[in-house]
Amino acid sequence: xxxxxxLSKSFGKKTVVEDVTLKIHSKAITSFIGPxxxxxxxxxxxxSRLLDADTGEVxxxxxxxxxxxxxxxxxxxxxxxxxxxxxxxxxxxxxxxxGRYPYSKGRLNAEDHKFVDQALDYMNLTDMQDMFLxxxxxxxxxxxxxxxxxxxxxxxxxxDEPLNNLDMKHSVQIMKILRKLVDELGKTVVIVLHDINFAxxxxxxxxxxxxxxxxxxxxxxxxxxxxxxxxxxxxxIPVQVQDGxxxxxxxxxxx
Amino acid sequence: MLxxxxxxxxxxxxxxGAIDIKPSHLLNWESLETQIFLISRLPRLLAIIxxxxxxxxxxxxxxxxxxxxxxxxxxxxxxxxxxxxxxxSMIFFTGLSYIGQILxxxxxxxxxxxxxxxxxxxxxxxxxxxxxxxxxMYGNVIGALSTFLAYEANILQNVDAFFQGSFTLxxxxxxELLYVAVPAIIIAYIYANKFTVAGMGEDFAKNLxxxxxxxLNIGLIIVAIITTTVILTxxxxxxxxxxVPNLVSLYLGDNLRKTIPHTIFMGAAFLxxxxxxxxLIVHPYEIxxxxxxxxxxxxxxxxxxxxxxxxxQK
Numbered sequence: 001x002x003x004x005x006x007l008s009k010s011f012g013k014k015t016v017v018e019d020v021t022l023k024i025h026s027k028a029i030t031s032f033i034g035p036x037x038x039x040x041x042x043x044x045x046x047x048s049r050l051l052d053a054d055t056g057e058v059x060x061x062x063x064x065x066x067x068x069x070x071x072x073x074x075x076x077x078x079x080x081x082x083x084x085x086x087x088x089x090x091x092x093x094x095x096x097x098x099g100r101y102p103y104s105k106g107r108l109n110a111e112d113h114k115f116v117d118q119a120l121d122y123m124n125l126t127d128m129q130d131m132f133l134x135x136x137x138x139x140x141x142x143x144x145x146x147x148x149x150x151x152x153x154x155x156x157x158x159x160d161e162p163l164n165n166l167d168m169k170h171s172v173q174i175m176k177i178l179r180k181l182v183d184e185l186g187k188t189v190v191i192v193l194h195d196i197n198f199a200x201x202x203x204x205x206x207x208x209x210x211x212x213x214x215x216x217x218x219x220x221x222x223x224x225x226x227x228x229x230x231x232x233x234x235x236x237i238p239v240q241v242q243d244g245x246x247x248x249x250x251x252x253x254x255x
Numbered sequence: 256m257l258x259x260x261x262x263x264x265x266x267x268x269x270x271x272g273a274i275d276i277k278p279s280h281l282l283n284w285e286s287l288e289t290q291i292f293l294i295s296r297l298p299r300l301l302a303i304i305x306x307x308x309x310x311x312x313x314x315x316x317x318x319x320x321x322x323x324x325x326x327x328x329x330x331x332x333x334x335x336x337x338x339x340x341x342x343x344s345m346i347f348f349t350g351l352s353y354i355g356q357i358l359x360x361x362x363x364x365x366x367x368x369x370x371x372x373x374x375x376x377x378x379x380x381x382x383x384x385x386x387x388x389x390x391x392m393y394g395n396v397i398g399a400l401s402t403f404l405a406y407e408a409n410i411l412q413n414v415d416a417f418f419q420g421s422f423t424l425x426x427x428x429x430x431e432l433l434y435v436a437v438p439a440i441i442i443a444y445i446y447a448n449k450f451t452v453a454g455m456g457e458d459f460a461k462n463l464x465x466x467x468x469x470x471l472n473i474g475l476i477i478v479a480i481i482t483t484t485v486i487l488t489x490x491x492x493x494x495x496x497x498x499v500p501n502l503v504s505l506y507l508g509d510n511l512r513k514t515i516p517h518t519i520f521m522g523a524a525f526l527x528x529x530x531x532x533x534x535l536i537v538h539p540y541e542i543x544x545x546x547x548x549x550x551x552x553x554x555x556x557x558x559x560x561x562x563x564x565x566x567x568q569k
Contacts, residue, residue, distance in 0.1 A: 050461055050462075072464075086455065088319075091510075102463055106451075
C-alpha cells in the first residue's frame with residue numbers, strides 16, 4: 001500500500017501541493033481529478049520519486065520511498081508521464097525490452113524475453129514489434145509505452161494523463177486495458193485524468209484536488225454527484241445514470 | 256558491408272602518397288619504402304580510423320544525452336572549449352608538460368560541454384535546430400575569447416596551424432595519444448544501454464531506476480576525452496560527429512547497443528574517404544583533411560536539414 005503523508009511542494013513562491021494526506025488502495029484504479037493547476041501531476045511525480053517533496057513523505061509498505069534503492073523502487077512502481085517529447089527511434093520491441101532494465105540492466109535473459117513477449121501480446125503489439133515508434137499512430141505509441149510498463153512488472157502503475165491526444169476509440173481501448181490490468185493481473189493503477197466521465201466509468205476510487213489541496217477522496221459513487229463535484233470544479237454538474245454508469249453532463253451547465 | 260568498405264579504403268590509404276609504395280616493396284624490410292610505410296603511412300591510417308570512430312562516438316553520445324539530433328562536439332562548444340584550454344596552457348603555463356596540456360584541454364572540454372548541457376536544461380524552447388544554433392553561438396563566444404588571447408599573446412598563427420585538421424603531421428611518435436580513444440570507445444559500448452535509457456529522458460530513466468546524473472556525467476567525460484585526444488593530435492574535424500550518427504540512426508534507430516559498432520565503422524570510413532580525396536586532389540601535395548570534411552560534410556548536413564527537420568523532431 002502507498003501512503004501519502006502531509007506532502008507539500010512549492011515552485012518558487014507558488015505552492016502547488018499543500019499538505020496532502022491519502023492512501024492509495026491496492027488492486028484498484030484510483031483517478032486523480034481536478035481543475036487545471038490543482039497539483040495532480042505534481043503529486044503523482046512525488047509519489048513516483050520524479051520530484052522531491054518539500055515536506056511530508058510517501059510510504060510504500062511502511063518504508064519511505066526516498067530511502068529505497070532506485071532499481072528496487074523501479075521493480076515496484078512504474079510511472080509513465082506524458083510522452084509526447086519522446087523522440088528517440090527505437091522499435092516497439094526494443095522499447096518494451098527496456099521495461100526489463102531494472103532487472104536485466106539491458107542484458108536480457110530468457111525470462112526477460114518471456115516478459116517482453118507477454119507484454120507485447122497483452123497490448124496486441126506482437127505484429128508491430130519490429131516497427132519503429134515514429135511509424136506508429138498516437139494510440140499505438142501509447143500502447144507501446146504501457147506495454148513497456150507491463151514488462152517492468154511492477155505492482156503499482158502510475159500514469160499521467162494517458163489519454164492525452166487520443167481519440168475516443170483509443171481512449172476507451174486504453175482504459176479497458178487498465179481495467180484488465182487491475183482485474184486480471186492484480187495491479188494497482190493510479191491515473192491523472194482530465195475527462196471526468198472516463199474517471200467515473202472506469203475508476204474504483206477518486207481523489208479530487210483543487211489548488212494543491214485534497215478536496216475529496218473516496219469510492220467513485222461518493223464523489224461523482226453534483227454536490228461533491230461543485231466543491232471541486234465550482235460549477236453545476238448534473239449527473240445522469242446510464243446503463244449503470246454515472247455520466248456528468250456539464251456541457252451546457254449554468255453554474 | 257561497412258567493415259569491407261573500411262578495409263578497402265584502408266588499403267587505398269596505405270598505398271597512395273607522394274612516394275609510390277608497392278606491396279612488393281614491403282617484402283624488403285630495409286627498404287626506404289618500408290620505412291615510410293611504418294613511420295608515416297601506417298600511423299596515419301590508424302590515426303584516421305581512431306579519429307573518425309572517436310568523433311562519431313562522441314557525437315552519438317552527445318545526441319543521445321542531449322536528446323537532440325543536431326548536437327555534436329562542434330555544435331556544443333566542446334571543441335572550442337578544448338581549444339581554449341590549449342591556448343591558455345600555451346600562454347599562461349608555458350612550462351607545462353605535454354601531459355599537463357592534455358589534462359588542461361580535457362578539463363576545459365569537460366567544463367565547456369557541461370555548461371552547454373546546463374544551458375540546455377534551462378532552455379524552454381527545444382526546437383531541433385534552435386538548440387545547435389545556441390551551441391554554435393556558445394562555441395563562437397568561446398572561440399572569440401581564444402582568438403583574443405592568442406592575438407594578445409602573438410601566437411595567432413601558431414594556433415591556427417595547430418588546429419588545422421590534418422593528418423600530414425601524423426607520424427609515429429606524434430599520434431599515440433589517440434590510443435586513449437580506444438578505452439573511451441569501449442567504455443561507451445559498455446554503457447550503451449544506459450545511454451539509450453538516459454536518451455529517453457530524465458523521467459523515463461528514473462522510472463527504470465537509472466542514476467541519470469551519473470550516466471550523464473560519464474557520457475560527458477567520454478566525449479571530452481575523445482574530443483581532446485583528437486584535437487591535440489589531428490586538429491579540428493568538423494561535422495563528422497554530427498552526420499555519421501545521424502546516417503546510422505536513419506537505418507538502425509537509436510538503440511546505442513546496435514548503433515555504436517556501425518558508428519565506429521562509418522566514422523572511420525567517412526574520414527578515410529575524405530583523407531584519400533584530400534591526398535589525391537592536388538597530388539603529390541595534399542589539402543588539409545578538415546577542408547574536405549567540411550565541404551562533403553556540410554553538403555550532407557544541408558540535405559539532412561532540408562529533408563530532416565521533421566525527422567529530427569519526431
